[in-house]
Amino acid sequence: MPKKKKVKKVKKVKIAKKVKFKNKINSTSKITEKKSSIPGPDEKPEIKKIKKQATEKRVYNLKDFVVYPKHGVGKITAIEKATIGEIDIQFYKILVEKEKLTLTVPINQQSKLRPIASINQINKCISILKTKPKIKRTMWSRRAQEYDQKINSGKIYELAEVVKDLNKNTDIIADQSYSERQLFEKAYERLKSEFEAVLNIVPEEVQKKMDKALGRTQILEDAE
Secondary structure, eight states: HHHEEEHHHHHHHHHHHHHHHHHHHHHHHHHHHHHHHHHSSOOOOOOOOOOOOOOOOOOOOOOOOOEEEEEEEEEEEEEEEEETTTTEEEEEEEGGGGGEEEEEEEEGGGGEEEEEOOOHHHHHHHHHHHHHHOOSSOOOOHHHHHHHHHTTOOOOOOOOOOOHHHHHSSSOOOGGGGHHHHHHHHHHHHHHHHHHHHHOOOOHHHHHHHHHHHHHHHHHHHHO
């Protein structure tokens, strides 16, 4: 019986030695992993790029024409300062003549504004007006929503597309629904006001230019 007890003790010692040996291997492997993650003298550390916060660098001047997406073309009539809650705020006063509306836009919120179009952009708009209208087969309520979003987007090409798509080449009220006519006139006047500001010509001349591109001149001549 005592011999059997001794055998058991030896086995336990051997198992304990094996466990210790495995622990040593694991600890050494962890150390080597940590060492490998540290860059050597020849290796360059990985640099993570940090995105810079967007800054609004553009500054508009007095009497500049700008476009406010929801209201169209306006003119900066004043640049004023005010203190609100112990914070000095600088803002633009913008007159939207077509809507008889004066907007107050803080200078740090210029993302709501855009400069008026260039001559090249106006020429591109005229080219868009000359193309054939795209007629979608979807329900009018959905199309009307899409047209309204384009009008209020502040993007001049989208505005020109709405004018082109809703142009019926006719002044007969029966050929257009009330909501269609309203959206067409809204888009037409927005585009016309930007044409006036960029080309610096009288509204009558701008209307002739737009109507010629839309193919509405013949209708007007027949009406006269």
